[in-house]
Each structure stands twice: as C-alpha cells, then as structure tokens.
Amino acid sequence: MADVDSPIEAARGAIGVTTGPIRGSRKIHVAVPGNPKVQVAMRAIDLEPGCGEPPLNVYDTSGPYTDPTVRIDINAGLAPLRREWIMARGDVEAYDAREIRPEDNGQLGPDRSGGVQPFPNVVKRPLRAKPGANVSQMHYARRGIITPEMEYVATRENLGREMLREYHRDGESFGAAIPDYVTPEFVRDEVARGRAIIPNNINHPESEPMAIGRNFLVKINANIGNSAVASNVATEVDKLVWSIRWGADTVMDLSTGRNIHDTREWIIRNSPVPIGTVPIYQALEKVGGIAEDLTWEIFRDTLIEQAEQGVDYFTIHAGVRLPYVPLTAKRVTGIVSRGGSIMAKWCLAHHKESFLYERFDEITEIMKSYDIAYSLGDGLRPGSIADANDEAQFAELYTLGELTKRAWAQDVQVMIEGPGHVPMHKIKENMDKQLEACGEAPFYTLGPLTTDIAPGYDHITSGIGAAMIGWYGTAMLCYVTPKEHLGLPDRDDVKVGVVTYKLAAHAADLAKGHPAAKMRDDALSRARFEFRWRDQFNLSLDPDTAEKYHDQTLPAEGAKTAHFCSMCGPKFCSMKITQEVRDFARLQNQGSEGFIATEEAEAGMAKMSNVYEETGRELYMGAGDREHN
C-alpha cells in the first residue's frame, strides 16, 4: 500500500494516496439484475476455509483506490462511470464553461501568496439541462423513470440480503419503512416522495451512486478542506481517499482562504463519492471576507462556478432569517455556524431579509439544471448544551421545512442539516420535529455532542448522540474528529472520526432492525467465539488496528490461531465451556428448553456424570472476556 509513503509524498508537495485492498478483503462487482452493464462495487471478506461460512459482502465506499486492477492517476482523475447514463437520457447540453477568475482562488483575500497547480485535466465544456429540462433524480422518479443510478443504489443497499432467507425482524425503527429487500422501484418511490436523495451532479460522472434516506443504511459524511491557517491540496486529496477507504459515504470540502477553486477541482475529479460544499464560504472570499459586501450576483456566480465543477450538494443557509437573528442574543454560545454567522452578519448590516431566502426559487432553478441536491443548513444550531432546542433553532427548522416544499415543487432533492450540541434527553425532539416540519426529507446531523466537557474526545461525545439520532431516523451523520473545537484534523484524526461514525451508524442500523446489518455482527461473533482471529480482524471496521492491538500483547504468529486470548492465557477459555454445555444439553435428551432441576432431571444428570467423567474432564476452560470478570 502507498499508505506509508503517502504523508511523506504529501510533505514533498506531490500527491500520494493510499491504494490497495483493505486487509483481508477483495473488491468485487455485482451486476444489477437485468442490467449487467451496471456493475456495483462491493468488498468481499473471505473467511477461514475450515469454518464453512461463505464470504461476507460489505458496503464499499472506497472506489477504485482499493481495486488492484485499476491504475490510479491523480492527475488524470477517475473514470466517468456515469457519463453514458447521463448522455443516454438526451436531456443535457455541453456549453462553454464560465471563465475562471483570480478571485475564484481567493486572490482578493488577505493572503496573496502561494497557489496550487491547477488540475491538468479540466473539462472545458460542462453539462447542464437543456432549456426547459430538469435533470434531477427526483424529477425522473416522479415521472416513473427508474434510472441506472437507482438500480445501482438498490443492489448496493441489498448487500447479501438475499442470504437472509429465515431472517426475522428485530428492532425499533420509530416509523421508518425499511423493506426486507430493496428494489429499484422502491428506490424510485423513496426519491419521488422526497424521503431519500441520490446526490450526483451531472458534472461529477466519476461518482458511484448512493442514497441518503431513513429507509436505507445510515450514511456518514467526512469534512475535509484547507484553511487560511493550514494544509494544502496534496493533503486534502490524500484525506479524501483516506476517509472513503474507511467508510465515508460523502465528503464535504470546507476549504477557505486561497486556492478554493483549484483545490475543489482536484477533489471532485478524484472522488467516487458525492462532494458537498458551502458556496457562501467561497463567495465571502470573493468579497475579501466582508460579509456585508456579499451580493446575490456574486453568490449566484459562485453557484454556477461550483455547479460546473460537479459539486453534488450545496449547503445553503437560507433559514437564517432576519427575524430569527436576535433570538440568539441570550445564548451562551450565540451563533457558531460559520455560514449562519455570515448570513446573520449580512442581515444585520443591511437590516434586510436574507437574499438566500428571498432568492430561494432562483437558486432552485440552478440546482435542477445540474441535479445538485440541497443540504439546507442549520445556521442557528446550538453550539453548547445550554443552547440546545431553543427558539432560534426551531424557528429556523420550520423555515427549512417551508423551503423543502418549495424545492420539491421544482423536483429538486433536499436534505436538512441538524444540530451540533444536544444532551441525550433532547435528541429525539430534534428528530421528531424535523420529520414533522420537513415532510420526512432526509435529516443530516452533526453529532450531536452530548456534553461539552471533553474537548479532545468530541468524536465520542458526538458519536453517542450520532448513534442515538441515527436510530431515531437520521439518514446521514456528519462526523466529528478528536480535534473538534481544537484544531484541524490530520489523517489519523480523519480515520478515527470515520471509524467512530461508521460504528455509530451501524449501531443505529442494528437498533432499527435493518436486515443487512446484523449479518456482520453475527459473523464476527462466531469468529470470535471460535478463535478465528484472522476472521475477527478482517470482519472488523479497522482490521489494521485490531491486529495491531492483538499483537501488542501476543505478537507470535501462532497466537493468531491459538484457541485462547491474552485476557485469559492458554489455560483458560470460556468458549470451551460452551461446547461442554452443548454436548450436555444434547446428550440429555430434552434439549435446553424445559430443562429444570426436577427429580427426573437429577436422575438424568447422575447418568450424565459418568459420561462427563470420561469425555469432558480433560477439557480446560475459563473465559474469553477476561476484562469483564
């Protein structure tokens, strides 16, 4: 794997990324039933030959980077997987791209130094909808059209679900409608009614279609992006590839400062996952950071600029209305959303209603010409436990609900961003209000953080809230890294944040009773119970770390096949006792049910005693869960 070299190369200014299969698994492509031209990427985890279990297929966000048969060239970008599908619909036209200006890369900003090399392979003639056309997946869905994107999603979400013949539901889904089996028609219907979105700009054909919705697997987003203070394009592309390797379903480029345009081009051209941005950040750079100098024209121009590059969803803080701004005056932490504070500042400076709110339908016109999804930003979200669920937050939420309906009126896809800091007892109210206010549009939440007292561990304070709100119905969880509130995440922080959120999303899927979720837990538990250490590592979210931790106590290769663990040592193993229990329960004819220590049972046990003396005594025993007592 280039993994090890990557940081060094990045330091040199070259762009090195991590490639090669994830340990213990291989890339596979599953054909869509009835449409073999659409091949869905997955990851197959092979188990020990002896165990008699089939390979486990898991959801794979890592794209071609983990496919040894694909040659990766960051300077060329990824292959345009979806281009044929897009062109085949005959509703788009190529046109001369808007010209790139110095201010697109922040040259009006305070720092005029530096600059990254432009992406060598820029598309000069991007696509847009033909006059009068609407190229959004929602528009197709509402006209009854099942697109290849929808077919891809259906196969991708099913994983090995057809293996679950005798699966019976076990979960509490709080009103979600998760099907036993996902059909392309189900995907179409969910997109048509706005309960799910498939964010994929027609100018980002490199992306592998994925769905964000309460009735699909819970997704996670990773934030990257350079800032005025630190980082460069090489490390950002490396972080992109690194974050999708570990499971990021979408990535947001939150770059600020200079080189915003070029950095984004490098990221999109090399991304197999949807890319989201907050256009107001770049618009602000274009006016030298003076919020009150922002104008609709500059903002609109920025939307076109990013639409042509292929951004898949835009965070638009159109719910930060002038009347709501003073509602934050009594807060402990005021307005902590960057986009929210920019718009609040603009509203105060001009004492006018937000141009994002007033021009919303014009923005929607642009969205539908490129199939960009809205991520309606929660600019007034609470920045502390003290401010959670307050008047300002919910006033904005209900406005987002109103805007959702306006976007849907033009068949444009929408998701809603959710709160940052919320104590556990106030989390469900957020989910319930969002479902009611926004007509079941997908909820996309940050955390939420369940306490403010653990900076340095906010991936965990927020992972707790993320798992809970994911269970309640959130469709996508925006990750938080250990550096939250303290600094910019490095690639180690990105990995910890992604894996933490992946496990939170999975815990949510389990609790919702998602048919495909429990298969992996059960496979890993069987491997653990049978001391198939390799399988246990390979089935985990992070095989590298699992094996490393194991080896810190028991380095020997033999220990990986040993029938004991370091918690108990070679002498003890509770797994052993269970085999004895099973033999006992079997031999004693009535099986485990209805076993009571009755007279009859006593008799049966006396008989068993001899059997045991002969067979069982030499079996050593103990416990595999040593730290648990």
Add this chain to the structure above:
Amino acid sequence: MADVDSPIEAARGAIGVTTGPIRGSRKIHVAVPGNPKVQVAMRAIDLEPGCGEPPLNVYDTSGPYTDPTVRIDINAGLAPLRREWIMARGDVEAYDAREIRPEDNGQLGPDRSGGVQPFPNVVKRPLRAKPGANVSQMHYARRGIITPEMEYVATRENLGREMLREYHRDGESFGAAIPDYVTPEFVRDEVARGRAIIPNNINHPESEPMAIGRNFLVKINANIGNSAVASNVATEVDKLVWSIRWGADTVMDLSTGRNIHDTREWIIRNSPVPIGTVPIYQALEKVGGIAEDLTWEIFRDTLIEQAEQGVDYFTIHAGVRLPYVPLTAKRVTGIVSRGGSIMAKWCLAHHKESFLYERFDEITEIMKSYDIAYSLGDGLRPGSIADANDEAQFAELYTLGELTKRAWAQDVQVMIEGPGHVPMHKIKENMDKQLEACGEAPFYTLGPLTTDIAPGYDHITSGIGAAMIGWYGTAMLCYVTPKEHLGLPDRDDVKVGVVTYKLAAHAADLAKGHPAAKMRDDALSRARFEFRWRDQFNLSLDPDTAEKYHDQTLPAEGAKTAHFCSMCGPKFCSMKITQEVRDFARLQNQGSEGFIATEEAEAGMAKMSNVYEETGRELYMGAGDREHN
C-alpha cells in the same frame, strides 16, 4: 509530574506513579457542615482573572496523589483516613490475621517461577465485627445512624451545588429521585433502602467514601490486574494511580495467575478508591485451575483472606444456577463471563446446584463482618448482539433479585452487574427489568457494547451503550478499553477507557437533569465562546490532550490568548458576530423577544443601520465551528 518517568521506572521493576496536580487545578478540602474534622477532597479549577467567574469545584477521585502537600510512599501506603471513624463506633475487634500460604500467590498454579516482593507494611491484626455485631453502612443507616462516611458522601456529591440558586431542572430521569441538595440524611435514607451503597471494608481505611446509586452522580469503574500472560505489580499499581487520576471511582483487581495475594496488597494499601475483586479467580488458582475441584471451604477461606486485606466489594456469581446453564446451549457466543463459566463448569461436572447459591447466606455473614458489598455477577450475560436479552440472561437476573433480598435481610449492601453486548433498542429493557427484579439496588453495567463489528474501538461501541443505560438509571459503568477482546490494556488504553466512560457518565448525569452536572458544561462553553483557551483546556476532562491537540495546529503561546481558532483563522470568528447581535438586540429597544420584521421593526432597523455603520463595520467576523460548516 512523575508521569513521564513512570513507565520507565515500572520497566525497571521499581514502582513509579504519576503524582502532582492535574493541570490547571488545585486540590482543596471542604469541611463537612457541622463536622469540620471530616474534610472532603475536591479539585478547584481557577479561571482567568479577567472573566469574573469563581473557581469551579469538580469531583475528585485522584486521592492524595494530586496533593503536592502529601508525600507519597508506595512502600508505606496511604494514610488511614477512616480508621478513627471505624474505631469510634466501638463495634470492631482486632485479631490475628489468617496465615498467608504459598497457594495464596498461586504457587500451585502452572507457573511456579517469578514472584513479587511482599508489601513491607502488612497489617498483622485486621479488624472484624465483634461477635453479633454488623458493621455495614446499611446496618447503621437502617438504625438511623448517620456515619462520617455518609457525611463525606453528601458533601462530595454536592460539589458547588449551593451556587445553583436559580437552577431549574431540565432532564428526564426515568423515575430517579435526585434531590436539589444532598443531605447526610438523604444519603442515609438511600443506603437504608438499598438504593445506594457505600463500599468500604473496615480493613481499607485508606479509602475516601463514595456512593453508588441512581440518585447520585453516575460512577465509573476501571479494571486492572495482571494475568498469566503479562504484566507485573509495578505496572498494576501505576495503572491504579493513573486510572483514578483521570476519574475512576472504583477499581477492580482482576489479577489471575501467580502473585495474586501480594499484588492485591500493594493495590489496596495505595488505593483511595474502593477496590473490588472476583474471589473465584483466586480460589480457582488454589486448585490449580481445575474448576470441578473447587470447594466451598476453599472459596470461603479465600473470602476471609481477601476480607482481611480490605477488599471493598466482591463479585459473586451466585446467579449461575444449574438449571440455567443449558439455556446457553443455543447461543452464538455461549458463556463469556469468566466467573460464570467457572461456575457453569463446576455445576456440570458435579451435576449439583452452585455452592455460591446454596451457601449464599453464609457468604453474607462474612460480608457484614467487614462491611464488604456484594456485586452480584452476571455470569450468563450475553457476549454478542445475537445473544442479548435472552432467556438465560434474564433467568439469572431474577435470581440476583431474589439474592438481593436475602442479602438485605442481613443489612448487607448489594449492587447488580449488568450485560456486556446489547443493541440500542434492547438496552432499556435491561434497566427496567433490573429495577423491577432487584428492588432498585444499584445497577453496575459493563458497557453495554452496541455492536460487535469494531474491535479496537470497543471503548466507543460500549461508551454509547454506557451513556444510554446511565441515563436510564445505571449507577456505575464498568469501563471498556480499546484493547477489549484483543489484549491487555496498557496505561494509555486505561486513560482512554476512563476518560471515555467519564464523559459517558457525565452525559448521563446531564440527561437525567442532575443539578451539579450542567455547571461544568456551561463554564466550558462560556470559556470556549470567549476564547479563554486555557480555561477551556483546564475545564475539560483531559487538559493535557486538549492543549496538545490545540498546539498541533497553533503551537504559538500567543494563539492561546488569540481571539480566533485554527478552524477559521485570524480573519473569521462566529463568536464575534454574536456580540454584534447582542448590541443590536439591546439597542433596538424591544430586546430579542417579540422581534419580528414588522414595519415598526424595519423603521427601528433603518435607524440601527447608521449606528452599525459607525460602530460595527470594522468588527471582523466568521465562525468558530469551521469543521461544522
């Protein structure tokens, strides 16, 4: 701090521990109202002089190790804080200790090599209750006696709660009865009715009294202990001091293999927190690891041995009854509790009911002579998501409820151990059944882990479940480290496990609406909002890590006082905008409430516009939550 040297010293075989104040705070002692001889240790965090806020007092488990005025000598042990209180009650007698035998240190075990030096300062004449006496805190409580231990707990739990004049409750406590202010009488009443325990063996006078109960702050336990495979006494004492430094309220010594007796002596003599053990582990060593060779006599002798050393609570797996064992036969992971599997093995081998169950009242006789609390073990807890909430688990739980009442009949304190692996939707059922079956005896849960697929991150998969079950009513959370299922935790793992569980316990206190909990979140949020970086670090659970992470992006000392953060850089800061909002809301006479963009408002705003042009324009702005968009 000796911190840095400690591991080296430990490697040398010497016993080095981390001493010195926790960064940014100082040890204080608060006198119990009306009983100034009882001085309760706390930690005071001083804030920046300019901010006009008083120091924040926080709960402190670290004992004398963080008190610069105390000279620490591991070879001498800690001062016997409680000895006077114990003697003053006049119901104990000193007697000649049971003689130490080779098998006490596992010399009958497989490995006869090695050995640690015995603790130099062993008490030759331990204490026990005089004939006919009962020295349990529950016994005193039921006779209406308020002990110094109860007074200590009351002051310790209140923290700065008297500061909360205008505090109004905000939380969902699921039927807990948390008072606004904790009085010694409240503590007595909770202990009397069995809803809380104060575990403190009369032979462990070094311990600082603490309470475990649903109506007190949620506590956490850290497990340490050497094993047949790894570690030595120096590292275990170091781990003890290290774990309480970061917040462990109790510590369990789960040592196995050789040197069990001597290791435990070193740990207890140097521990200011209650120490728990699983006596069956040592009893098993005494019979060479052959479970079926265990006898009541050997087990009873082990209880006396450990009682005389001062163990504060015993995990007793008396609920693993013969009839329940076959109920585990169909499980994916069978029996994963070590103590549970030992007893299951014994029951199968002899086809007899467990001697722990049959001799329970005799065990209770011993407990009340030393004031040792029961931690009734969940030997049949699930070891995987697949086995959660099954028949075997709940059959045992109801038996633990029956045993609780038998222990209470002799005024012996009890807590109940809870499950290890449970998906989120099945967690609350565990809490509800425990409250009902065990008459509100404190619940002491491991995790629970909410998914099985993240070995290497099980402190997080379990931290999620821990926060939730703590909210629902669990009194103490047993930590899980990143090494769970993979290896033995080193001191870094111990710290991560403790801090993770500390934040989970705090999130639970917040959600329950505990009056003392939110003060710290609010203080930290104000510090964050006002860019008091030092205060933000010092108020956090782990100031060292918070500052380290901050410095990785902005090392300069100046950056710690700068009014911006690395997420946004010097140009942007959303905190700034809020001051403008406040000025605006103030100047505009109607304040934030009732502000609507009406004609009148528009007029007022027009007037404001000029004010703003003069005052506000030069204020730069942006957002402090850059990673959040």
